[in-house]
Amino acid sequence: MNWSKLKPLFIVSIAAIMSGCGLFGKGGGESSRTTGWEYNAEETGNIPNISGYEQETGPGLVFVQGGTFSMGRVDQDVMYRNDNFPRRVTVASFYLDETEVSNQDYREFTHWTGRVYPGDVAKLKAITPDSSVWREELAYNEPYVNNYFRHPAYSDYPVVGVTWEQAEAYCEWRTDRVNEQVLVDKGILAHDNSQTGQNIYTTDTYLTGLYEGSAGDKPIELDDGTSRRPKWEDGILLPNYRLPTEAEWEYAAYGLIGNTDGELLTDRKIYPWNGSYLRQDKKKEKGRLKANFVRGRGDMMGMAGALNDNADISAPIFSYEPNDYGLYCMAGNVNEWVSDVYRPMSLQDIEEFNPYRGNVITEYRRDANGELVRNEYGELVKDTIENMDYRNILDGDPNSQIIEDNNWNAHQNNTTEGMYIQDERPGAFSSLISDEVRVYKGGSWQDRPYWMNPGTRRYLEQTKAQRDLGFRCAMTRVGSPEGF
Known part of the structure; x- marks a missing residue:
């Protein structure tokens, strides 16, 4: 032929x-x-x-391919809380900050706020880390009170003294600044350093047409010769930066992607690295600690001339080796806030896919004329949709409420406060559990090794801060788990 x-x-x-x-x-x-x-x-x-869309990785983020894993305790529960029994779940692919948010990262937030809202002392104070967390009655820590957040010597150290609410505010601010830069890079917007009052760029106000921008802003041009400003459907803007869920954080910390053979998990982990040892076994680094933690009572960094982790308090964010996802300091250094509301029985009230407790479904507020409502800072106001605050779901229902009599039907409408005793009288017993208490994980420079296990969990009121508690941001992955 x-x-x-x-x-x-x-x-x-x-x-x-x-x-x-x-x-x-x-x-x-x-x-x-x-x-x-x-x-x-x-x-x-x-x-x-738009075909063939592939999400770009936002600044500072690392792609974490999702999958199934056993979430929860892998070691003895030394606190005897019994609130973390193992359960198998699946986490969708997402993005996570390569490092903890640093002092320099967070100072950009406070600098921008002070520049855009000059004279608004209350707004700036509301987001400024609490340096007083360093004070101790029997320790000379005043140098950290004055220097840790502000001095350039600590620029690359993780920010601490931030509440959960401040971490959330940083995530929102970062979303807006990153998306603003995306539009600038594409020639759609121009930087406007005169932003103030109601005319502040936020992703929400831009997409709803409320941000006016500055002279010279260019909409995108369509094939028919017309033009318009970008919409969410164009795929130009990135999803929100946010705090990771507890499941996402724990999954990413283990980095099990390096411990699989096909679909089989060859080795479980106690820490973000393989094995149960806390020291390096490589010849060049042999004997060096793999993370920043307390080795023993009163031993924060070892002997002079042979500092075992080279950190008396926290260490710079790129210290020690990353895990198999390329994430630094997922054990030790500082604890990290996650998004979840704490409940001791999270292991029972759980979804198999993307487990999370803390959903509050909101919608934009509108005035009598149907116009979107903004606050004094130009931000869109959101209201919780009725009966869609799921932080306390299943609290106080007949299946979870512990009652002193047998009349279960009389206890249908109890709340979180009824299930977990809240008593403000002096000297009275009161549970710390409420809808404003959040989980934190990871262990820190002042913790024992037990808390560096990603499966461990602690909790704190979302308005409180600690000198060993920081955070890192996550972002949702849209589309396929790894791309087709």
């Missing part, structure tokens, strides 16, 4: 097939599999379509 004669015919046939599938439509555009109409073409009314 003469293949040289058939080759042109073969090429023409393939071209005809591809043309019929819309791959070689007029102008080279794709066509709808539903109607055959060409996408993004003037003559068909510019039907929008």
Whole structure:
């Protein structure tokens, strides 16, 4: 058979097939599999379509491929809380900060706030870390009170003294600044250092058309010659930075991607590294500690001339070796806030996919004319939708409420306060558990090794701060878990 004669015919046939599938439509555009109409073409009314979208990795983030793992305790529960029994769950792929948020990172937040809202002392104070957390009655820590957050010597150290609420505020601010820069890089926006009052760029106000921008801002141009500002459906802007869920944080800390053979997990982990040892076994680093923690009573860093972890308090954010996801200091250094509301029975009230306690579903507030409402800072106001605050779901229902009599039906509508005793009288017993108490994880420079196990968990009121408690941000992955 003469293949040289058939080759042109073969090429023409393939071209005809591809043309019929819309791959070689007029102008080279794709066509709808539903109607055959060409996408993004003037003559068909510019039907929008974006194919082959792949999410860009936001600044500072590392991709964490999701999967299944055993969440919860892997060691003896030395606190005897029995609030962390192992259970198998699946976590979707997401992004997580390579390091803890540093003092320099957070100072950008306070600097921007002070510049954009000059004279608003209350707003700046509300986001400033509490340096007094360093004070101790029987320790000379005043140098840290004055220097840890502000001095350049500590710029690359993890920010501490921040509440859960301040960490949330940082995530929102970071989302807006990153998306603003995305639009600047694409030539859609220009930096406007005169932003103030109601005219402040936020991702929400931009997408709803309320941010005016500065002179020279350019909308995107469509194929028909018209133009408009980008929409969320264009895929230009990134999802929100946020605190990771407890499941996401724990999954990422273990870094089990390096411990699999096909779909089999070859080794479980106690720490973010393999084995039960806390010291390096590599020849060059042999004997050095793998993380920043307290080795023994009163031993914060070892002997002079041979400092075992080279850190008396916290260490710079890129210290020690990263885990198999490339994440630094997922054990030791500082504890980290996660998004979840704490409950001792989280292991029972759990979803198999993306478990999380803390959902509060909101919607934008509108005035009598249907217009979106903004606060004094130009931010859109959100209200919780009725009966969609799920932080205390299953609290006080007949299956969870412990009652002193047998009349279960009389206890249908109890609340968190009824289930976990809240008593403000002096000297009275009161549980710390409420809808404003959040989980933190990871262990710190002043913790024993037990707390460096990613499965351990502690909790603190979301308005409180500690000198060994910081955070890192996460971002949702949209689309497939790893790309097709």
